[in-house]
Amino acid sequence: MRIARFSIDGNVAFGAVEGEGTPESGDLVLDIIKGIPYADHELSGVKVPLNKVRLLPPVLPSKVVAIGRNYAEHAAELGNAIFDEHGRPDVPVAFFKPSTSVIGSGDSIAYPSFSSDLHHEAELAVVIGRMCREVPPSRAKDVIFGYTCANDVTARDVQQREKQWARAKGFDTACPLGPWVETDLDPTDLAIQCTVNGEQRQLGRTNDMVRAIPELIAHISEAMTLLPGDVILTGTPAGVGPLNVGDEVAVTIEGIGTLTNKVIKRG
Known part of the structure; x- marks a missing residue:
């Protein structure tokens, strides 16, 4: 699974990347994740085009x-x-x-x-x-x-x-x-x-x-x-x-x- 971190309308979320292509191609969508990817989580079924969001660093490491x-x-x-x-x-x-x-x-x-x-x-x-x-x-x-x-x-x-x-x-x-x-x-x-x-x-x-x-x-x-x-x-x-x-x-x-x-x- 490809997991991205992104912002949309001022909100930050994680999503599972679906489809093939590049972030700019319009062929990829994000299925927004409910919960934190490292722990128990599930896909919400709410999908947004990847080219309509801003990709963020995929993680925020402590180090x-x-x-x-x-x-x-x-x-x-x-x-x-x-x-x-x-x-x-x-x-x-x-x-x-x-x-x-x-x-x-x-x-x-x-x-x-x-x-x-x-x-x-x-x-x-x-x-x-x-x-x-x-x-x-x-x-x-x-x-x-x-x-x-x-x-x-x-x-x-x-x-x-x-x-x-x-x-x-x-x-x-x-x-x-x-x-x-x-x-x-x-x-x-x-x-x-x-x-x-x-x-x-x-x-x-x-x-x-x-x-x-x-x-x-x-x-x-x-x-x-x-x-x-x-x-x-x-x-x-x-x-x-x-x-x-x-x-x-x-x-x-x-x-x-x-x-x-x-x-x-x-x-």
């Missing part, structure tokens, strides 16, 4: 936990090692993106005034469906609500200059998510693509992850409690590159859909 260097070719393109001196995999590199960085499909990415080298990073995002802690890899599927597209927008010059990533990856609008959450999906071998103004920049597959999703969930939940709606970004394939004011960047993931955002000058 976004992102994983760096989870695709070997991307780590190599930035000159980062993913193995220690003995040839063993290092522990996953985890960092936070605040909830204030989250925007939805169709929202604008505001180019931060303190950067001159903004980059796109297309990623598969995991949405947590229940409160959990210390989840073993074998139980990871039990705590997953679904999957969505993400763009880990990064001020690359700030990241390199400051040596830690809070401002570089946590500024307002730095975490586009959407367009909806797909709850019925096998994430092990999906195509991930990023285009800028229609030109392909990134193309990879999730089976190239250094560490699979169950391992990431186990690693993160060993340290902290995850709540319904929390998001885990699973890393980006090679091909990251610059974004400029006026660019339209799109992240497409097989089986989910396309997340599209335009870059504007920060006001």
Whole structure:
């Protein structure tokens, strides 16, 4: 099931996306959900055309936990090692993106005034469906609500200059998510693509992850409690590159859909 969060006539609701096509095509409708998607809920039977509503970020996470260097070719393109001196995999590199960085499909990415080298990073995002802690890899599927597209927008010059990533990856609008959450999906071998103004920049597959999703969930939940709606970004394939004011960047993931955002000058 594809579950979207949207606003219409000043009201915010969740709905199940029905039909095929794009959010703009007029071929999709939302069956409004009664209740909260993470808990017991049912479809109301009240349907609205998707092109008549405003799509919002599909979740409002208490936190976004992102994983760096989870695709070997991307780590190599930035000159980062993913193995220690003995040839063993290092522990996953985890960092936070605040909830204030989250925007939805169709929202604008505001180019931060303190950067001159903004980059796109297309990623598969995991949405947590229940409160959990210390989840073993074998139980990871039990705590997953679904999957969505993400763009880990990064001020690359700030990241390199400051040596830690809070401002570089946590500024307002730095975490586009959407367009909806797909709850019925096998994430092990999906195509991930990023285009800028229609030109392909990134193309990879999730089976190239250094560490699979169950391992990431186990690693993160060993340290902290995850709540319904929390998001885990699973890393980006090679091909990251610059974004400029006026660019339209799109992240497409097989089986989910396309997340599209335009870059504007920060006001």
